[in-house]
Amino acid sequence: MNLRIMLILTLAGAAWAQAPAKQESPAVKEQLDKARALAGTRWAPAFQFFCIAPRANSNDDPPIEPSKIFDNVYLIGNTGTVAYAITTSDGIILLDSLAANQVESVLLPGMRKLGLDPSMVKLVVVAHGHPDHFGGSPYFQDRGAHVAMSKEDWDTIEPRPGAKAKGAAPPKRDIEMKEGQQVGLGGVKITPVLTPGHTPGSMGFIFPVKENGKTYIAGMFGGTMLTTTRPTPEQFDQYLNSIAHFRAEAVKAGVEVEMQNHPLMDDFTGRLAQIREGRTGAANPFIVGRENYPVFLDVMASCLKAQIAVRGQP
Numbered sequence: 409m410n411l412r413i414m415l416i417l418t419l420a421g422a423a424w425a426q427a428p429a430k431q432e433s434p435a436v437k438e439q440l441d442k443a444r445a446l447a448g449t450r451w452a453p454a455f456q457f458f459c460i461a462p463r464a465n466s467n468d469d470p471p472i473e474p475s476k477i478f479d480n481v482y483l484i485g486n487t488g489t490v491a492y493a494i495t496t497s498d499g500i501i502l503l504d505s506l507a508a509n510q511v512e513s514v515l516l517p518g519m520r521k522l523g524l525d526p527s528m529v530k531l532v533v534v535a536h537g538h539p540d541h542f543g544g545s546p547y548f549q550d551r552g553a554h555v556a557m558s559k560e561d562w563d564t565i566e567p568r569p570g571a572k573a574k575g576a577a578p579p580k581r582d583i584e585m586k587e588g589q590q591v592g593l594g595g596v597k598i599t600p601v602l603t604p605g606h607t608p609g610s611m612g613f614i615f616p617v618k619e620n621g622k623t624y625i626a627g628m629f630g631g632t633m634l635t636t637t638r639p640t641p642e643q644f645d646q647y648l649n650s651i652a653h654f655r656a657e658a659v660k661a662g663v664e665v666e667m668q669n670h671p672l673m674d675d676f677t678g679r680l681a682q683i684r685e686g687r688t689g690a691a692n693p694f695i696v697g698r699e700n701y702p703v704f705l706d707v708m709a710s711c712l713k714a715q716i717a718v719r720g721q722p
């Protein structure tokens with residue numbers, strides 16, 4: 409057991425030790441025990457985040473160094489929210505685009521630092537219709553890139569006639585993604601999976617990445633509920649069904665790489681440090697294996713059930 413894992417376990421243990429102060433009901437405790445057992449050491453950070461200390465992302469989350477994580481995948485953002493750039497023979501695909509006010513300050517300088525030319529962005533694929541994901545896309549749309557989002561979320565972000573605009577302008581309706589209909593560029597195909605809950609048209613993505621020339625299948629659950637204080641019971645149900653649906657599609661596709669657009673729960677900074685240090689012989693830490701990827705989703709679902717049980721407490 410390395411030091412980092414020990415530290416995480418200690419932190420999880422500390423939070424755990426405080427938790428009983430809330431007087432968990434047997435139903436809650438059972439759910440938490442189940443989630444913790446599922447998580448084991450590999451997904452201990454996911455257990456810690458989803459079950460013990462969920463929090464929303466923030467513009468002020470600590471910055472990260474723009475990083476290349478696969479032969480053809482780069483990430484830019486902060487520890488709470490990232491956009492991914494996938495390079496192809498026909499240009500760059502962006503998965504999400506950060507917030508509008510992060511284009512000039514974070515996204516463009518980050519891309520340039522990585523040697524990526526922002527004018528090569530031809531497609532922006534948005535995971536869901538919230539401004540921290542689509543906000544940067546109008547910049548690229550104005551310069552000729554296509555923007556893809558689910559029809560359901562295009563509907564939700566469409567400015568209503570006569571309504572006063574609030575915040576930065578959303579992108580103009582462009583490609584409407586549908587479950588299972590691939591979008592892509594230059595031979596890289598992204599399969600969208602509809603996962604409503606966080607928004608009506610949230611999507612998860614399944615797509616190939618390359619490591620030392622070998623192709624691996626990545627999964628990004630793009631509409632993660634980070635906190636669970638607001639949803640209605642119906643939204644909880646819908647979201648649980650969405651996790652199960654994405655899990656089934658991920659297993660079918662053989663997903664073995666775990667990536668998040670809000671990477672608050674997958675030892676993100678630890679992974680980046682590992683890549684930065686170029687530890688020889690170590691496998692890419694984003695490659696978690698086919699048997700482990702679905703467990704990440706199981707921990708998510710299990711912790712959500714614990715939250716639901718907490719709500720049901722007298």
Ligand SMILES: [Zn+2]
Nearest residue numbers: 536537538606
């Ligand atoms: Zn969101």
